[in-house]
Amino acid sequence: MHKKIYLFLVTVLIARAAAAQTVDIHFNGSVFFDNREYKESLIRSRTYSGTRLALDVGLNLDSANRFVFGANGLHEFGAKPYFLKVNPVAYFEHNGKNWLFNAGMFPREGLLTDYPRALLNDTLRYFRPNVEGLYAQYHVGNFKQAVWIDWTSRQTDTEREQFLFGFSGKYQPFKKGPLYVADYFFLLHDAGPAIPIPDDHIRDNGAIQLKLGANFSHRTFLDSLNIEAGGMMSFERERNVSGFKKPAGFVANAFLSYKRFALYDEFYKGDGHAVAYGDAYYQYKTYNRLDIIYTPFLYKGLTGQFILSFHQTPFSSGSNQEAFRLSFDLGRKRIAKFKE
Numbered sequence: 001m002h003k004k005i006y007l008f009l010v011t012v013l014i015a016r017a018a019a020a021q022t023v024d025i026h027f028n029g030s031v032f033f034d035n036r037e038y039k040e041s042l043i044r045s046r047t048y049s050g051t052r053l054a055l056d057v058g059l060n061l062d063s064a065n066r067f068v069f070g071a072n073g074l075h076e077f078g079a080k081p082y083f084l085k086v087n088p089v090a091y092f093e094h095n096g097k098n099w100l101f102n103a104g105m106f107p108r109e110g111l112l113t114d115y116p117r118a119l120l121n122d123t124l125r126y127f128r129p130n131v132e133g134l135y136a137q138y139h140v141g142n143f144k145q146a147v148w149i150d151w152t153s154r155q156t157d158t159e160r161e162q163f164l165f166g167f168s169g170k171y172q173p174f175k176k177g178p179l180y181v182a183d184y185f186f187l188l189h190d191a192g193p194a195i196p197i198p199d200d201h202i203r204d205n206g207a208i209q210l211k212l213g214a215n216f217s218h219r220t221f222l223d224s225l226n227i228e229a230g231g232m233m234s235f236e237r238e239r240n241v242s243g244f245k246k247p248a249g250f251v252a253n254a255f256l257s258y259k260r261f262a263l264y265d266e267f268y269k270g271d272g273h274a275v276a277y278g279d280a281y282y283q284y285k286t287y288n289r290l291d292i293i294y295t296p297f298l299y300k301g302l303t304g305q306f307i308l309s310f311h312q313t314p315f316s317s318g319s320n321q322e323a324f325r326l327s328f329d330l331g332r333k334r335i336a337k338f339k340e
Contacts, residue, residue, distance in 0.1 A: 022060045023336040026070075028329040029053040032126060033077075035323070039316035043280050048126055050076040054107070056089050058332060064096045068106070072129050087130050100137040100146075105130050111137075112148070115168065115184055117279040118232060118251065118268070119207050124277070128152075133163070142180075145169035161191040164277070166206075178214045182228065185209075187235065188276050201241050205276045207234040209251060224257040232282075234273040247271030249285075262293040284313045302328045 034048040056070025069090045073083040091104025102111075108131050112120060137146035147167040155161035166186030173179060187206030211230030217223065229252040237244045249270015256263050268287045281287050290310045297304030309321035 021062065022334055024058045024332040024334045026056050026058065026332045031326040033324045036321045038319045040313060040319060048123065050074055052129060065094050067092055098138060098140050102135040105132050111135055116209055118282045119184055119186055119209065119275060119278050121277060121279045142172035142175055155194055157195045158193050160193055164188050178216050180213050182211045182213055201238040203238055205236045207232065207275045207278060222256050222258050224255060226255045228253050234275050236274055247273050260295045264291040281311060286314055288312045301330055
């Protein structure tokens with residue numbers, strides 16, 4: 001059924017191309033190797049590695065509106081057959097003066113990838129590259145706010161109904177000042193399959209962070225210097241069983257870079273959390289992560305980074321992580337122009 005719907009959408013979009021002003025093609029991808037050596041018994045050590053390639057065609061109706069369709073494929077190194085998982089891309093995009101709106105199956109990159117890892121972990125970039133739903137962002141001057149919904153599972157007799165709902169934003173009160181306020185929120189709605197499971201209940205799970213930040217980039221000899229601090233609260237309940245559990249704590253992070261080197265440190269102190277899509281390290285009451293980043297490859301449309309990470313909790317100070325990530329984006333290239 002899904003394949004028939006996708007083929008129908010592609011057919012409609014191709015037919016619409018005759019009335020479009022331009023048609024472009026977009027190719028991008030990434031290579032990743034992420035080795036995680038964790039000493040904590042509650043968190044599993046493992047290695048993620050693979051290649052992800054994405055190709056799509058855009059049918060531009062005008063300067064602000066277009067349809068896009070294509071595919072995004074993942075090959076994990078050593079896996080057979082190749083490209084075991086391919087995600088279709090098919091969405092409408094409006095990108096105007098103050099509004100960005102996406103509807104359909106569209107890339108996560110650049111929209112939700114700025115979320116703190118405590119809420120949405122970084123493996124989503126490897127294994128869930130698309131959002132399936134809606135995204136709307138309003139931006140004007142030094143203010144922007146986005147709201148989105150992402151379906152992760154459709155209800156069947158055996159499959160659960162699950163979707164994520166969230167919002168995020170940033171406000172800079174003084175146009176030329178370094179201070180800003182940032183907010184991040186998401187909630188997972190997890191309902192059962194159509195055939196009820198005994199003693200199963202609807203579950204709600206999510207988290208929020210509110211932070212005050214200061215961006216001193218290019219105000220010192222450093223290329224970038226950004227500091228944030230604020231609060232985090234998570235929410236979890238089983239309906240008709242318990243009320244919301246609301247653990248909370250303090251979060252802070254700092255990023256600085258000079259030429260091809262950078263440091264990123266994030267710190268947490270407070271209650272332990274059980275955020276479904278968040279980094280598992282935030283189940284601990286005290287946690288610190290330090291990333292040492294070196295970028296040897298930095299060209300137009302291509303970035304390659306080595307990242308050495310150190311994780312510290314009350315139960316271990318020897319957990320580490322070594323990662324190499326290469327991303328490339330050739331941009332959108334016009335392949336046809338039609339007369340109206």
